[in-house]
Amino acid sequence: MNNNYYNSDDLAKFGNIGEFQKEVADKFFGWYGEVFKDSALSAKEKSLIALAVSHAVQCPYCIDAYSSDAYEKGYSEAQMMEAVHVAAAIRGGATLVHGVQMMNKVKDIAM
Secondary structure (H helix, E strand, O other): OOOOOOOHHHHHHHHHHHHOOHHHHHHHHHHHHHHOOOOOOOHHHHHHHHHHHHHHOOOHHHHHHHHHHHHHOOOOHHHHHHHHHHHHHHHHHHHHHOHHHHHHHHHHHHO
C-alpha cells in the first residue's frame, strides 16, 4: 500500500482521465497539444515555462513531467533551477503585494 498521497506511477495514467468523460478529455488533450506546439514560442521555451509554473502551482506530477521534458529538450540544471527561482519570486511577490489589502483593511478599521 502506498502511504503517500502523491504516487509517481499515476503520472503515466494521466491519459486515463478520459475514462469517465471522454469527450471533455479529448477536448482538453487536443487543446493541451496545441498549446505546446512550436508557435510564437518554441516548444522548448514552453517546456521551461511549464516547469516554472509547475512549481508555482505545486503540482508534483507536472514537476516530474516538465523536469524530464525540459532536461530532454536541452536545458541545463542551472537554467531549470533559475526558472524555479523566477517562479518562487513571482509567487513570493504575489503574496507580499496582497499585504496591501491587509494594510488597507487595518487602516480602515483603525480609524
